Amino acid sequence: MGLLASMDSSTFFLAFIFVILSTLMLYRRNSRNPKSAGRLPPGPPRWPIFGNLLQLGPLPHKDLASFCSGYGPLVYLRLGSVDAITTDDPEVIREILLQQDEIFASRPRTLAAVHLAYGCGDVALAPLGPHWKRMRRICMEHLLTTKRIESFADHRAHEAQDLVRAVNAQAQSGEAVNLRQVLGAFSMNNVTRMLLGKQYFGVESDGPREAIEFMQVTHELFWLLGLIYLGDYLPMWRWIDPFGCEKKMRDVEKRVDGFHQRIIEEHRKLRERRREGNSSGYREEEMDFVDILLSLPGEDGKEHMDDTEIKALIQDMIAAATDTSSVTNEWAMAEVIKHPEVQCKIQQELDFVVGPNRMVSESDLGHLNYLRCVVRETFRMHPAGPFMIPHESVRPTQLLGYHIPAKTRVFINTHALGRNTHVWGDVKEFRPERHIPVDGSRVEISHGPDFKILPFSAGKRKCPGAHLGLVFVLLALARLFHCFEWSPPQGLSPQDIDTTEVYGMTMPKAEPLIAVARPRLAPHMYC
Numbered sequence: 127m128g129l130l131a132s133m134d135s136s137t138f139f140l141a142f143i144f145v146i147l148s149t150l151m152l153y154r155r156n157s158r159n160p161k162s163a164g165r166l167p168p169g170p171p172r173w174p175i176f177g178n179l180l181q182l183g184p185l186p187h188k189d190l191a192s193f194c195s196g197y198g199p200l201v202y203l204r205l206g207s208v209d210a211i212t213t214d215d216p217e218v219i220r221e222i223l224l225q226q227d228e229i230f231a232s233r234p235r236t237l238a239a240v241h242l243a244y245g246c247g248d249v250a251l252a253p254l255g256p257h258w259k260r261m262r263r264i265c266m267e268h269l270l271t272t273k274r275i276e277s278f279a280d281h282r283a284h285e286a287q288d289l290v291r292a293v294n295a296q297a298q299s300g301e302a303v304n305l306r307q308v309l310g311a312f313s314m315n316n317v318t319r320m321l322l323g324k325q326y327f328g329v330e331s332d333g334p335r336e337a338i339e340f341m342q343v344t345h346e347l348f349w350l351l352g353l354i355y356l357g358d359y360l361p362m363w364r365w366i367d368p369f370g371c372e373k374k375m376r377d378v379e380k381r382v383d384g385f386h387q388r389i390i391e392e393h394r395k396l397r398e399r400r401r402e403g404n405s406s407g408y409r410e411e412e413m414d415f416v417d418i419l420l421s422l423p424g425e426d427g428k429e430h431m432d433d434t435e436i437k438a439l440i441q442d443m444i445a446a447a448t449d450t451s452s453v454t455n456e457w458a459m460a461e462v463i464k465h466p467e468v469q470c471k472i473q474q475e476l477d478f479v480v481g482p483n484r485m486v487s488e489s490d491l492g493h494l495n496y497l498r499c500v501v502r503e504t505f506r507m508h509p510a511g512p513f514m515i516p517h518e519s520v521r522p523t524q525l526l527g528y529h530i531p532a533k534t535r536v537f538i539n540t541h542a543l544g545r546n547t548h549v550w551g552d553v554k555e556f557r558p559e560r561h562i563p564v565d566g567s568r569v570e571i572s573h574g575p576d577f578k579i580l581p582f583s584a585g586k587r588k589c590p591g592a593h594l595g596l597v598f599v600l601l602a603l604a605r606l607f608h609c610f611e612w613s614p615p616q617g618l619s620p621q622d623i624d625t626t627e628v629y630g631m632t633m634p635k636a637e638p639l640i641a642v643a644r645p646r647l648a649p650h651m652y653c
C-alpha cells in the first residue's frame with residue numbers, strides 16, 4: 127500500500143522473485159494454521175504469499191470499505207503472514223471495543239513502533255500489559271487531569287489571540303491565508319507550551335531554525351508511523367528493503383531521540399538553576415509536562431523515571447495531540463467554506479452567544495451547539511485517523527460466530543463507518559443539522575451509546591486526551607468564524623474547494639486549504 131505503487135518494475139520483479147522463494151515455506155506453514163481452529167469470517171480471495179496485500183491501493187480505507195460492502199460487516203484478510211479483520215459496523219465495533227475489550231486492546235509490534243516509539247515503550251503503541259498500564263496511568267493522573275488542563279487555559283487563550291492576529295495581518299495585506307500553516311502552528315504551540323513550557327512558532331520561539339527542524343522531524347515521524355510497511359507483513363521483505371524504509375526509520379529515530387534528549391537536558395539544567403536560586407523549589411502550576419515527568423518516581427522503587435520512558439511520553443503527546451486536532455480543524459474549515467449556509471448559521475450562533483464586543487472564551491464552547499454539530503459532522507466524514515491506531519487480539523476468540531485467531535490485526539474503519547449507508551442517510555452530504563438533538567440538549571462529540579461515530583474510540587484504548595483535543599478544535603474554529611468571514615480564493619466558488627484526502631496515520635486534505643478572510647469585528651478587537 128503506498129509503497130507498492132511507487133516501485134519501478136525491475137526492482138519490483140527482483141523483489142517479487144526473492145520474496146516468493148524465501149517465504150514459500152513460511153506461507154505453507156502459516157496458511158494451514160487458522161483454518162484448523164474454526165471458520166474464519168468471509169473475505170476476498172487471497173494470493174499465495176501476499177494474501178490480500180496486492181488488492182490494496184494508496185487509499186486502503188476505501189479498499190477495506192468495499193470489501194465490507196461485498197462480504198458483510200466483518201471481513202477477514204490475510205496480509206502476507208498476518209491475520210487481519212476489518213469492520214465498519216457499529217455493532218461489531220461495540221463487540222470489539224467494549225464486550226471483548228480485554229481480548230482486542232493490544233497493539234501490533236510493527237517495525238515503525240519499535241524504531242519510532244522507543245521499542246513500543248510509550249502508551250499509544252505499547253502492547254497490552256503492565257508497562258502500558260503504568261504509562262497510561264501517568265498520562266491520566268499527572269498530565270491530562272482536568273485541573274492541569276485548566277491550568278493552561280490562559281496559554282490557550284494567548285495562542286488563540288495569536289492565531290487571530292496572524293490571520294488578520296494577512297487579511298489586511300490582502301493575502302489569502304494558508305489555513306494548514308496557521309492551524310498547524312496553533313496546535314503545535316499549544317502542545318509545546320503544555321509539554322515543554324515554550325512556544326515553537328511566533329514571537330517567543332527559539333527561532334525559525336529550531337522550529338523548522340522540529341516540524342520536519344515530526345512530519346517524517348508521522349509519515350513513517352502511518353506507513354503500512356511491507357516488512358511487517360512479509361518478513362523476508364526486510365532483507366531487501368528496496369526503498370530503505372528501515373534505514374529511514376533508524377535515521378528519524380536518531381534525530382528525534384537527539385531532540386528529546388536536548389529537551390530533557392534543558393529542563394534538568396533549569397530545575398537545577400531554580401533549585402539553587404530558591405530552596406523551596408517551584409510551584410506545581412509553574413511546571414510543564416517534562417518537569418512533572420522528571421519529578422515522578424520510577425518503576426520498582428527507582429528515584430526517577432528512566433529518560434527513555436520520559437522521551438517515549440514526550441513523543442506520544444506531540445504525535446497524538448498536534449496532527450489530530452489540526453487535521454480536524456482544516457477539514458472543518460474546508461467543509462464550512464464549501465457550504466456558506468453553514469458558515470452563516472455558525473456566525474448567527476456566535477453573535478447570539480458571544481456578541482461583537484468580546485472574544486470567544488473556553489466557557490462559551492459548551493453553549494455553541496451548532497458549532498458542536500459541525501465538529502461532529504466533520505468527524506463523521508473525516509475522522510482524524512481512518513483506522514484509529516490498529517488494535518491486535520491477544521488470544522483466539524469468536525466474533526459473530528467466526529473464529530478469530532490470536533494476534534489478529536484489527537482495522538476498525540471509522541472512515542467507512544461515517545459513510546456506511548446502513549447507518550447514515552445522504553452520506554456524501556455535509557449536513558451538521560443531522561446531529562441536532564430533538565430534546566435541545568447539549569451535543570456530545572464522542573461515540574455515544576449507538577457507536578455511529580467514533581472520533582476518540584472507546585474501551586481501554588480510548589483517547590485519554592479527548593477533552594483537551596476538543597478544546598483545541600472548538601476554540602480555534604469558534605475564534606476563526608467569530609472574527610472572520612471566510613471565502614474561497616478569488617476566481618473560485620465554494621464548490622471548487624477540493625476535498626481529496628491522502629492516506630496516513632491521520633488523513634489530511636491532499637492540498638493545503640487556502641482561503642480569504644474578511645474581518646467581522648471592530649479593528650481594536652484584533653490587537
Ligand code: HEM
Nearest residue numbers: 249250446447450451510514515582583587589591594595
Ligand atoms: C481532536 C483531537 C484528537 C483526536 C481526534 C484523537 C483521537 C484518538 C484516537 C482515535 C485514538 C486511538 C484509540 C484506539 O486505538 O482505540 C487516540 C489515542 C490516543 N490519544 Fe488521542 N486524539 C486527539 C487528541 C489527543 C490529545 C490532545 C492527546 C494528549 C495530549 C491525545 C493522546 C492520545 C494517546 C496517549 C492515545 C493512545 C491511548 C492508548 O493507546 O492507550 N490525543 N486518540
